[in-house]
Amino acid sequence: xxxxxxxxxxxxxxxxxxxxxxxxxxxxxxxxxxxxxxxxxxxxxxxxxxxxxxxxxxxxxxxxxxxxxxxxxxxxxxxxxxxxxxxxxxxxxxxxxxxxxxxxxxxxxxxxxxxxxxxxxxxxxxxx
Numbered sequence: 001x002x003x004x005x006x007x008x009x010x011x012x013x014x015x016x017x018x019x020x021x022x023x024x025x026x027x028x029x030x031x032x033x034x035x036x037x038x039x040x041x042x043x044x045x046x047x048x049x050x051x052x053x054x055x056x057x058x059x060x061x062x063x064x065x066x067x068x069x070x071x072x073x074x075x076x077x078x079x080x081x082x083x084x085x086x087x088x089x090x091x092x093x094x095x096x097x098x099x100x101x102x103x104x105x106x107x108x109x110x111x112x113x114x115x116x117x118x119x120x121x122x123x124x125x126x127x128x
Contacts (some may be wrong), residue, residue, distance in 0.1 A: 010092040057116075061090055068092055076117060080107055088112055 016112060062068050062079045069076030077094035084090045089112040097120060 019063050037116075062092060062114070062116055067097070067117050067119050068094060068110065069117045070110045071115055072113055075108065075110070076120075077108075085112075089114075 058063060059081060061101035064079050064082065066079050068079055070072075075096060077096040079092050080095050082090050083092075091109060091111045092114050093107050093109050093116075096108060
């Protein structure tokens, strides 16, 4: 008779895993580690949500009245017309923006070479 009793194993059955430490093996050893793990999971969820919103914002079509700019020429203006296409980005037509209280007097097509931008800030340098 031995001092250590071993559990019996049936043929074809896998042996049980080693001894457990009363459920502590799967959990964190300290409260601080558990808090940090929870924080990491929360931040990962926030990051995933932010990445989804970023993908949407980068791929969405402009709306009439929004500002877009052409990265090649630097021209920018307010969208006046959007022409959907079966493949690729829509073509946009803009009213050129020249400055405060000076809207452009002509429209140009940026075709598919445009990117969304924030509206230009009002220049208060010349206000009295």
